């Protein structure tokens with residue numbers, strides 16, 4: 547493990563994106579969102595995603611310098627097509643447009659289909675919260691083989707389809723932020739565990755024989771290399787599985803995007819479709835009374851007696867705030883991920899000497 551300052555990794559990502567052909571703003575948005583994910587404690591959606599982006603660009607599956615195009619525009623209803631461009635640009639611009647519409651109409655529904663990976667969904671809810679808006683987001687993930695099994699099944703049928711909801715606090719930051727994969731663990735967390743050589747929590751993966759396991763490698767590998775791998779388990783049995791299915795239907799099918807059905811293209815792209823609902827608290831109620839109420843309610847929650855097997859209690863979004871405080875001056879990158887970063891930067895066209903300099907190896 548090596549510790550890196552956030553600025554150092556931002557520079558590394560930005561430089562790699564520029565070598566891929568990204569304009570400065572795109573490189574900056576990609577670097578910003580990935581590093582913010584690490585700072586929020588979600589390494590699965592941080593700088594470790596960069597190699598798959600480089601792979602996407604090199605193989606012509608991820609388009610640099612694309613911007614969302616308008617598919618339908620009916621005032622507070624907006625459907626955008628992400629053109630398989632960087633999710634960091636699509637997510638940012640889609641939320642910006644949604645916020646403008648919500649300022650005008652009190653609320654907005656924004657569909658973003660066909661975007662390359664939009665990363666940590668909480669980032670987009672935080673953008674809405676920073677502008678003073680509550681929001682919720684349903685997302686599906688397609689393009690590679692499905693990862694998660696529907697409840698009762700052993701075969702993967704959908705992605706880790708995240709759900710996210712946030713309400714703003716008084717200071718413009720999220721008062722509460724729930725941001726979660728609908729699988730018990732995110733796919734990226736299994737990758738991080740496999741890279742570190744550690745187990746995942748028990749019963750979070752179904753191996754290729756249909757048995758529950760804690761071995762992250764069972765997600766990809768079988769005893770016979772030509773066979774498909776295992777699947778992730780959806781959270782909360784039929785309930786999480788049901789929510790993941792609704793993400794397929796509301797974020798993809800409803801917007802004219804693609805579900806994880808095998809008839810739709812699976813060429814290794816990481817495509818997200820997202821349905822976002824953005825609401826101005828002042829348009830649906832009294833803003834001051836709302837701020838008072840969420841503060842009162844937070845206190846009420848945190849005054850609970852602790853459950854016998856729990857040592858502490860948080861509200862949704864609090865673990866990320868704690869991680870941000872702890873990681874502000876630096877965060878760890880494991881050796882496997884670091885090697886993958888070196889390789890991908892070289893693949894993007896960054897000179898070896900520059901890679902070593904940016905990673906502080908000289």
Ligand code: NAD
Nearest residue numbers: 665666667687706708723724725726727732860861862863
């Ligand atoms: P997680 O399990 O770490 O956290 C889920 C939520 O629970 C968060 O809102 C967190 O604040 C809250 N939380 C965590 N511990 C808590 C506690 N002890 N008490 C109260 N609340 C607590 O998140 P995850 O499911 O592993 O998802 C990780 C990230 O992966 C998310 O940011 C998600 O958006 C992202 N993701 C993205 C995609 C994609 O395709 N773009 C797919 C899946 C997941």
